[in-house]
Each structure stands twice: as C-alpha cells, then as structure tokens.
Amino acid sequence: MNKLFLLVVGFAFSMSNISYAGDAKAGAVKAATCVACHGADGNSMAPNFPNLAGQGEPYIIKQLTDLKANKTRKDATMIGMVAALTPIDMENIAAFFSAQKLKIKPIPMSDAIKKGQDIYRGGITGVNIPACIGCHGPKGEGNPGAKYPALSGQNQVYSLKQLKDFQSGARFNDEKSVMRDVVKRMTVDEMQAVTSYIAGLK
Ligand code: HEC
Ligand code: HEC
Structure with a gap:
C-alpha cells in the first residue's frame, strides 16, 4: 500500500513538473x-x-x-x-x-550613474515618475511570477531602446500601460542615466 501511495505521489509530482515548467x-x-x-x-x-x-x-x-x-x-x-x-x-x-548564468561587468560610479541610481531607487518626485525598484527589485532581479522582467546587467543600448519604444508607443505590450505611464514624462537624459545604472546593477 505504502509503495503504491509513493508511486502515485511521485507520478503526480512529475506530471506537475511537466505541466508547469519547460524542458x-x-x-x-x-x-x-x-x-x-x-x-x-x-x-x-x-x-x-x-x-x-x-x-x-x-x-x-x-x-x-x-x-x-x-x-x-x-x-x-x-x-x-x-x-x-x-x-x-x-x-x-x-x-x-x-537557467543560464548572467555575467555582469561592474560599472564604476560617476555622476551619471549616481543620477540613474537615484531614479531607480526613488523615482523622480514632482513629475510623478515612480521608483523602478518597486517592480524590478533592489538588485534588478524582477518578479518572475508577476512577469516583471529582471533588468540586472541588461545592455544599456537595448534597455534605452525599450524605454524609447514605450514612450513613443511603438512597444505597448505592457499590461495596464505600466511602463508607458512610467516613461511618459522622462527625458532622454534621465532614460540614459537609469539604463546606464541598470547595466551594472546586481
Ligand atoms: C508598476 C511596475 C513597474 C514599474 C514601477 C517600472 N516597471 Fe519597468 N516594466 C514593468 C513591466 C510589467 C514590464 C514588462 C512589460 C511586458 O510585459 O512586456 C517592464 C519592462 C521594462 C523594461 C523592458 C525590459 C526588457 O527586457 O525588454 C525596461 C527597460 C524597464 N521596464 C525599465 C524600468 C525603469 C527604468 C523603471 C523606473 C523608471 C521601471 N521600469 C518602472 C513594470 C514596471
Ligand atoms: C539576428 C539576431 C537575433 C536572433 C538570431 C534572435 N534574436 Fe531575439 N532579439 C533580437 C533583437 C534585436 C531583440 C530586441 C528587439 C527589440 O528591440 O525590441 C531581441 C529580443 C528578444 C527577446 C525579448 C527579450 C526581452 O528582454 O524582452 C527574446 C525573449 C528573444 N529575443 C528570444 C530569441 C529566441 C528564443 C531566438 C531564437 C529562436 C532569438 N531571440 C533569435 C535579435 C535576435
């Protein structure tokens, strides 16, 4: 009986692995x-x-x-x-x-990186730009379950293009317009600073 029970539980477990995670x-x-x-x-x-x-x-x-x-x-x-x-x-x-390991090159602190860090952690007050940290996490780890992407170590050129695409509306696959609302009032300088910070974030 016990063996049969274990077999059934084991089978159910492997089934759930198949249906919830890719191979x-x-x-x-x-x-x-x-x-x-x-x-x-x-x-x-x-x-x-x-x-x-x-x-x-x-x-x-x-x-x-x-x-x-x-x-x-x-x-x-x-x-x-x-x-x-x-x-x-x-x-x-x-x-x-x-499952692959991300390689991140550290980026030395500078005025521009500090500006990016401030935006990432605190948003921009007065113009209603929220902190990125709230959704993308303190280390840019994202929130896999909520489909918030990891930003940690992401290439600056790529990230900047995404922010510009959200701002122009070229990319609008963000549910409830979350990212389009975030970047609506951001300047190119601010986008550049925050994406430069993200590239070294870990
Ligand atoms: C309310 C939650 C939320 C906040 C706040 C937020 N984001 Fe996002 N962000 C998202 C979601 C959700 C997506 C993915 C949208 C989709 O499904 O394609 C995203 C996507 C992105 C992407 C594209 C990632 C990729 O791999 O293509 C970048 C870059 C980004 N966010 C940067 C930022 C920055 C910079 C800030 C702060 C100024 C910020 N986000 C604030 C939720 C948020
Ligand atoms: C010739 C180069 C090239 C090849 C080959 C390629 N990609 Fe891409 N991929 C890109 C570019 C460029 C982007 C960014 C598009 C943009 O600017 O929004 C991208 C974006 C992506 C994204 C979105 C990432 C994010 O953070 O939002 C995923 C996922 C992706 N590719 C997966 C794949 C997969 C899977 C394959 C193979 C089946 C593949 N790519 C083949 C160039 C390529």
Missing part, C-alpha cells in the same frame, strides 16, 4: 538558432541584443508570444525567429535561457 534540454536544442545574437549561454553578443540569461521564464514566454503576434511588440529581426516556434518550444526555450 531546458529540449529548449537548448531549439535555441541553436538564437545563440548567434543572444549568446550560447544567454549572454548576448552585441549591445542591441538583450541578455536572456537568468530572465524569468514567464516573462520570456510572454515576449516570444507577443513578438510572434506582431501587434503590441514588433521587431523586424525577431519576427522571423519566432515564426516557427510553438507554445511548447517557447516554454522549453524559456526554461533553457532562464
């Missing part, structure tokens, strides 16, 4: 076409390509789904990459990249 090994195979830009270990090859290492699985799946739908987030390069991916492929690829 990183299968994902590694599918990711072969991604590594030229995003790196074999999810540490990207150029500043305009985002790092995917350590990024939350639900967030990666959401972005791949949105990029494939090609409405609220469009990218001329990525559209070709996601076209053939099924929802299961997306889960597996997300599991693979999420």
Whole structure:
C-alpha cells in the first residue's frame, strides 16, 4: 500500500513538473538558432541584443508570444525567429535561457550613474515618475511570477531602446500601460542615466 501511495505521489509530482515548467534540454536544442545574437549561454553578443540569461521564464514566454503576434511588440529581426516556434518550444526555450548564468561587468560610479541610481531607487518626485525598484527589485532581479522582467546587467543600448519604444508607443505590450505611464514624462537624459545604472546593477 505504502509503495503504491509513493508511486502515485511521485507520478503526480512529475506530471506537475511537466505541466508547469519547460524542458531546458529540449529548449537548448531549439535555441541553436538564437545563440548567434543572444549568446550560447544567454549572454548576448552585441549591445542591441538583450541578455536572456537568468530572465524569468514567464516573462520570456510572454515576449516570444507577443513578438510572434506582431501587434503590441514588433521587431523586424525577431519576427522571423519566432515564426516557427510553438507554445511548447517557447516554454522549453524559456526554461533553457532562464537557467543560464548572467555575467555582469561592474560599472564604476560617476555622476551619471549616481543620477540613474537615484531614479531607480526613488523615482523622480514632482513629475510623478515612480521608483523602478518597486517592480524590478533592489538588485534588478524582477518578479518572475508577476512577469516583471529582471533588468540586472541588461545592455544599456537595448534597455534605452525599450524605454524609447514605450514612450513613443511603438512597444505597448505592457499590461495596464505600466511602463508607458512610467516613461511618459522622462527625458532622454534621465532614460540614459537609469539604463546606464541598470547595466551594472546586481
Ligand atoms: C539576428 C539576431 C537575433 C536572433 C538570431 C534572435 N534574436 Fe531575439 N532579439 C533580437 C533583437 C534585436 C531583440 C530586441 C528587439 C527589440 O528591440 O525590441 C531581441 C529580443 C528578444 C527577446 C525579448 C527579450 C526581452 O528582454 O524582452 C527574446 C525573449 C528573444 N529575443 C528570444 C530569441 C529566441 C528564443 C531566438 C531564437 C529562436 C532569438 N531571440 C533569435 C535579435 C535576435
Ligand atoms: C508598476 C511596475 C513597474 C514599474 C514601477 C517600472 N516597471 Fe519597468 N516594466 C514593468 C513591466 C510589467 C514590464 C514588462 C512589460 C511586458 O510585459 O512586456 C517592464 C519592462 C521594462 C523594461 C523592458 C525590459 C526588457 O527586457 O525588454 C525596461 C527597460 C524597464 N521596464 C525599465 C524600468 C525603469 C527604468 C523603471 C523606473 C523608471 C521601471 N521600469 C518602472 C513594470 C514596471
């Protein structure tokens, strides 16, 4: 009886693993076409390509789904990459990249980085720009369950483009307009400062 009970529990556990998490090994195979830009270990090859290492699985799946739908987030390069991916492929690829280790180069403190740190931690008072830390976390770790992306160590060129895209409305896949509201009144200088800070944040 006991053995049977354990067998049943063990089976239920492995079933739940299958249905809630992607298969990183299968994902590694599918990711072969991604590594030229995003790196074999999810540490990207150029500043305009985002790092995917350590990024939350639900967030990666959401972005791949949105990029494939090609409405609220469009990218001329990525559209070709996601076209053939099924929802299961997306889960597996997300599991693979999420499990990789992000490499972050420390960035020395300067006036611009300090300005970025102040915005990240405290927002900008008077113009209603909230602190980034509230959603993206003290170390830029994000909140995987809530699909708040990790920003820690993200390439500055990439992050700046995203903020500009949210501001222009080119990217509008943020639920309840959260990011569009955040950047609405930000200047390019402020975006530059906060994304420079993020690039070294860990
Ligand atoms: C030729 C280069 C290239 C290849 C190959 C490529 N990507 Fe991308 N990827 C990009 C660029 C550029 C962006 C940023 C688009 C933008 O500016 O919004 C991006 C964005 C992404 C994002 C969004 C990340 C975020 O933080 O929001 C994900 C996820 C992603 N790619 C996954 C993949 C996967 C999975 C593959 C392989 C199936 C792949 N990419 C192949 C260039 C590439
Ligand atoms: C209320 C929560 C919230 C706050 C506050 C917030 N963000 Fe975000 N941010 C999000 C969410 C959610 C997304 C992802 C939207 C989506 O689903 O594509 C996001 C996306 C981003 C991205 C794109 C990440 C990527 O990999 O493409 C950047 C960059 C970013 N935020 C920077 C900031 C900065 C800088 C601040 C502070 C000035 C900030 N955020 C404040 C919730 C927030």
